[in-house]
Amino acid sequence: MTYKNIMETKEFTVNVISEEFAQQAVNCEEKIEFNKRLKKNNLETEESNKVKVPRLKQGKAVLECELSEVLNLKEADHAIVVGKVVGVKVKEKNGAIDLDSMNYLMHESKGVFRKIGEKVFLNRIQKKK
Secondary structure, eight states, X not given: OOHHHHHHHSEEEEEOOBGGGHHHHHHTTSSSOHHHHHHHTTOOEEOOSSSSSOEETTXXXXXXXXXXXXXXXXXXXXXXXXXXXXXXXXXXETTXXXXXXXXXXXXXXXXXXXXXXXXXXOOOOOOOO
């Protein structure tokens, strides 16, 4: 969704990008009409459960949000959109979130992205009762 659409609908989705469709998602930065961007990059939308705006069908994890606040930063070319999460779609396996198959990417800067690393086990301090 675009900034304009968020302002009009007061709703948005956060589609967590996985490695499988990352380049397609980045290609959607092109300044053409939203549905044309999706079609050009072989991405599809589907109905959300809790908000009226669609979510990406390819997303293995999606947050459905109602707009709370928009922070327009001085001398910045982006705004920070803050919302209340009212719905979640997440890939599951055997009734639990399947993080191992998600292949999420994080944006570092410009064209640089990083994969989320391997599972790490740490000993936790036991709280006294």
